[in-house]
Amino acid sequence: MAQFSNTTYxxxxxxxxxxxxxxxxxxxxxxxAGGLRATGPNGPTPTSGYYTTNPYSASVAPSNQVTSxxxxxxxxxxxxxxxxxxxxxxxxxxxxxxxxxxxxAAGVQAVQDARSAAMRNAENALIGYGSTTVxxxxxxxxxxxxxxxxLAALTDSATAQAAxxxxxxxxxxxxxxxxxxxxxxxxxxxxxxxxxxxxxxNDLGNLANTYRSAQNDAAAxxxxxxxxxxxxxxxxxxxxxxxxxxxxxxxxxxxxxxxxPGAGPPPPDGTSPSTPPPTAGGTxxxxxxxxxxxxxxxxxxxxxxxxxxxxxxxxxxxxxx
Numbered sequence: 001m002a003q004f005s006n007t008t009y010x011x012x013x014x015x016x017x018x019x020x021x022x023x024x025x026x027x028x029x030x031x032x033a034g035g036l037r038a039t040g041p042n043g044p045t046p047t048s049g050y051y052t053t054n055p056y057s058a059s060v061a062p063s064n065q066v067t068s069x070x071x072x073x074x075x076x077x078x079x080x081x082x083x084x085x086x087x088x089x090x091x092x093x094x095x096x097x098x099x100x101x102x103x104x105a106a107g108v109q110a111v112q113d114a115r116s117a118a119m120r121n122a123e124n125a126l127i128g129y130g131s132t133t134v135x136x137x138x139x140x141x142x143x144x145x146x147x148x149x150x151l152a153a154l155t156d157s158a159t160a161q162a163a164x165x166x167x168x169x170x171x172x173x174x175x176x177x178x179x180x181x182x183x184x185x186x187x188x189x190x191x192x193x194x195x196x197x198x199x200x201x202n203d204l205g206n207l208a209n210t211y212r213s214a215q216n217d218a219a220a221x222x223x224x225x226x227x228x229x230x231x232x233x234x235x236x237x238x239x240x241x242x243x244x245x246x247x248x249x250x251x252x253x254x255x256x257x258x259x260x261p262g263a264g265p266p267p268p269d270g271t272s273p274s275t276p277p278p279t280a281g282g283t284x285x286x287x288x289x290x291x292x293x294x295x296x297x298x299x300x301x302x303x304x305x306x307x308x309x310x311x312x313x314x315x316x317x318x319x320x321x
Contacts (some may be wrong), residue, residue, distance in 0.1 A: 118232055122226055
């Protein structure tokens with residue numbers, strides 16, 4: 001039995017979690033708080049406009065937000081990998097069960113809706129970030145699946161244009177603030193007759209390092225946002241598969257009730273129809289035992305409703321033991 005899991009991508013996004021001072025040091029913490037400033041012999045230069053914008057808080061004007069996006073079809077089917085106990089119907093025999101069909105179709109639609117929502121949210125995150133050009137470590141997490149909704153957002157030309165044209169994006173704000181910071185350093189060092197000194201060179205070098213750290217931090221924040229959307233899709237898939245397996249048990253029981261052993265036409269050789277082997281209680285699956293109780297590999301079906309029994313193969317898959 002294939003085991004379904006929503007942890008496929010779980011470890012791919014841990015490297016993108018914002019780390020603030022642990023990764024970039026106290027300079028970045030000061031930067032994020034708006035307190036970074038160059039210093040010289042005559043004291044600190046003005047602090048106005050020094051990275052007062054937190055790169056985590058990318059903004060997208062309502063007029064630029066993506067409100068509808070249709071993710072590529074993934075071909076997801078919650079029945080993939082499902083298996084049934086031996087001695088009963090095949091999966092194809094249950095394909096016409098109307099309740100199972102409804103649950104299966106609802107699962108497919110729920111996953112597709114989650115994929116479209118993930119693509120839409122990813123596009124807005126990229127527009128807020130200011131570019132669809134992201135570090136390879138982020139893009140490669142989605143490159144294996146050409147139908148991945150995050151990859152679709154990363155490769156969408158309209159999203160790239162909107163991101164590039166967003167004047168309030170994280171990257172544009174950081175760039176504008178860096179230009180302003182450099183002007184403050186030049187003004188302060190020039191006033192102190194240090195324009196051609198090593199002091200100004202050190203100030204500019206520190207500013208470049210801090211700017212680069214802020215860009216890395218913004219990319220890390222974006223990676224976390226995209227990873228969260230991917231996890232939402234995986235969660236929808238896991239839920240759809242769980243719902244299908246629950247419905248599969250009911251479809252199996254209905255089929256067994258409609259096809260009790262021995263009720264079909266006799267075999268061509270004239271012998272009696274074969275009877276499935278008895279269960280641990282001595283009653284063959286799908287037949288009535290003492291008190292009119294019907295046993296199945298899924299549970300005991302009687303007037304009190306389903307009651308699980310030990311070593312139930314599908315119930316174990318569903319996590320009941």
